[in-house]
Amino acid sequence: NAGVMQNPRHLVRRRGQEARLRCSPMKGHSHVYWYRQLPEEGLKFMVYLQKENIIDESGMPKERFSAEFPKEGPSILRIQQVVRGDSAAYFCASSPPAGQGAEQYFGPGTRLTVT
Amino acid sequence: KNQVEQSPQSLIILEGKNCTLQCNYTVSPFSNLRWYKQDTGRGPVSLTIMTFSENTKSNGRYTATLDADTKQSSLHITASQLSDSASYICVVIPSGGYQKVTFGIGTKLQVIP
Numbered sequence: 001n002a003g004v005m006q007n008p009r010h011l012v013r014r015r016g017q018e019a020r021l022r023c024s025p026m027k028g029h030s031h032v033y034w035y036r037q038l039p040e041e042g043l044k045f046m047v048y049l050q051k052e053n054i055i056d057e058s059g060m061p062k063e064r065f066s067a068e069f070p071k072e073g074p075s076i077l078r079i080q081q082v083v084r085g086d087s088a089a090y091f092c093a094s095s096p097p098a099g100q101g102a103e104q105y106f107g108p109g110t111r112l113t114v115t
Numbered sequence: 116k117n118q119v120e121q122s123p124q125s126l127i128i129l130e131g132k133n134c135t136l137q138c139n140y141t142v143s144p145f146s147n148l149r150w151y152k153q154d155t156g157r158g159p160v161s162l163t164i165m166t167f168s169e170n171t172k173s174n175g176r177y178t179a180t181l182d183a184d185t186k187q188s189s190l191h192i193t194a195s196q197l198s199d200s201a202s203y204i205c206v207v208i209p210s211g212g213y214q215k216v217t218f219g220i221g222t223k224l225q226v227i228p
Contacts, residue, residue, distance in 0.1 A: 042204065105161075
């Protein structure tokens, strides 16, 4: 049973370009969470999704950021018109549908560098 | 002010020694408190999960304690190994939803031979 997979592991974008980060949850997991980690800072919650539904996006910037978790395929975190401040590690976690107490399993992260 | 404060920020110990990491939180009410280990360049890995009614939880050489009255948790590592070098993150999950999941900044532990 493969763990949570994220790709790419490293992504370099120029200012103004789009970044697409992918997350494939563990088999049997229908809940996905995205977090952002800035250098020397703790992880910050961005968005919580279930299949085809955004449950909570209160941690995600209102502009330029969007997330989806389609019926088929991975979850996508999309950042449009990237700026230098978007440079960070973006982690995805998944959990089984067991509610708030379900353990989250993290992927290895995507390190985004905006030049 | 962060709702989850961890101390110390960093720690260096000799291989084989024990250490204790602290987590003070103000999040209330909370559903559960978790400790994660994050190796450099990797995603966090869960070590322990405790509900508010639990006082202690062990996972091998890791033992977490929780005092819900004083809102403090600790992670004790016994007989440290070089592979324990990592960041240890305290996470508090509040009652009511994920929008307020609060991560501590973590304690960077370095175990030296």
